[in-house]
Amino acid sequence: MKTLSVKTKARDEMIDISSDIETIVAESGVREGVVHIASAHTTAGITINENADPDVKKDMIMRLDEVFPWEHKKDRHMEGNTAAHLKTSTVGPQQAVIIQDGRLVLGTWQGIYFCEFDGPRHRKVNVKVIAG
Numbered sequence: 001m002k003t004l005s006v007k008t009k010a011r012d013e014m015i016d017i018s019s020d021i022e023t024i025v026a027e028s029g030v031r032e033g034v035v036h037i038a039s040a041h042t043t044a045g046i047t048i049n050e051n052a053d054p055d056v057k058k059d060m061i062m063r064l065d066e067v068f069p070w071e072h073k074k075d076r077h078m079e080g081n082t083a084a085h086l087k088t089s090t091v092g093p094q095q096a097v098i099i100q101d102g103r104l105v106l107g108t109w110q111g112i113y114f115c116e117f118d119g120p121r122h123r124k125v126n127v128k129v130i131a132g
Contacts, residue, residue, distance in 0.1 A: 002127045003040075008119035012065065012087075014047075014057040018111045021097070021127060022104055028129040031102045036128045038094035043084035043118035045091035046125070051111025064090070064117075084118035091115050099129070 002024050006015060017037075025035050037046050050056040068083040068090075077085070095112065098105040106112075114125055 002129075004125040004127055006114050006116075006123040006125055008044075008114075008116040008121055008123060010116065011070075011119050012061045013116040013119060014049075014061065014113045015116070016051055016111045017114050017125065018051065018104070018106070021112050024127050025099055025104060025129055026102065029102075030099055030129050030131045033099045033129065033131040034096050035099055035104070036094065036096050036130065037112060038126045038128075039088070039114065040124040040126055041088075041093075043081055043088055044121075044123055045088040045093050045115040045117070046095045047091045047113050047115055048095055048097070048106070048110050049113060050109045051113075052109045057113070081118045087115070087117040 004017065004020050008015065021035060021037060039046050064087050068086040070083045072082065097112065114123065116123065
C-alpha cells in the first residue's frame with residue numbers, strides 16, 4: 001500500500017489526483033488488476049467525475065452546500081462539522097478503478113478527485129494496487 005499526502009487549501013475543495021494514482025500504478029508494475037483509492041478521513045471523500053470543465057467541481061461543491069449547509073441550527077455534533085460528514089458519506093470515502101495494460105480504465109472525461117469538506121488540512125489517501 002502507498003500513502004498519498006494531500007494538502008488542501010479551502011474548506012470545500014476537489015483536487016484531481018488522477019496523475020498521482022497513475023504514477024503509483026506505473027511504479028507498481030501491475031499490468032492487469034485494480035487500484036483501490038481510499039480517504040483516511042471521515043470528512044474527506046474520493047469520487048470519479050468530469051475533469052474537462054472546472055465548473056463541474058464548483059457546481060458539485062455548490063450543490064452539496066445547498067443540500068448540506070455548513071451552519072444548521074439543529075446539528076448536535078460538538079465539532080460543528082456535521083455538513084462535512086454528510087458530504088463525505090454522500091460522495092463516499094473510496095473508489096476502485098480497473099487497470100488494463102498498465103493504465104487506469106477511465107472514461108474520456110473522467111478524473112479521480114480527493115474531496116475536501118473540512119479544510120484546509122493535511123490529508124492522507126491510501127492507495128492499494130492489486131494484480132489479477
